[in-house]
Amino acid sequence: GENVEQHPSTLSVQEGDSAVIKCTYSDSASNYFPWYKQELGKRPQLIIDIRSNVGEKKDQRIAVTLNKTAKHFSLHITETQPEDSAVYFCAASIRKVLTGGGNKLTFGTGTQLKVEL
């Protein structure tokens, strides 16, 4: 099955700096890569996702890049703010149209991001 590795496990940055979290996946058939943010004591929530037909996607201060050849993808947060402090999870999934397995996510182990004032 799919295996997703995520690094680093903890990341501390100064407010205003950029943060980068990296993930690798093992199954070349994976084609959907979401990122979830989990604030302390809260449920995970989707913040951005990318499909394998594009190499980069941006949404305001966050962006995700995908390198299918190397089987890795990254989350980039620019101009970090204290409210960005949370655990971030990457995930991978294989699209199977109309059959079982679609949308079954394999998650990375998470990155605890701390934005310091």
Next chain:
Amino acid sequence: DADVTQTPRNRITKTGKRIMLECSQTKGHDRMYWYRQDPGLGLRLIYYSFDVKDINKGEISDGYSVSRQAQAKFSLSLESAIPNQTALYFCATSDFQTSGGTYNEQFFGPGTRLTVL
């Protein structure tokens, strides 16, 4: 407001007891999932269901069973709880658009913190 709810939110039990965690959703989604979250291990899939008649094992199903009573309800049971099942358990739901095979976001419940003594 359409949402995903879980009961109980917290539970302390003893080794050998049978425990049921319940999940309900008002989003009208067909797909439901159970995950457990452990520090340093991320979110791991226990079971998933793509419709009422479809139940599938995830990566860590041993010691767990599920029941999909209706489209809106998906229960997780621990037949004989053991201490290493102490964890935070999340239910999630997603929709699936067959047109284009588009993936949709997974929406998580608030979680159930289970402690097995």
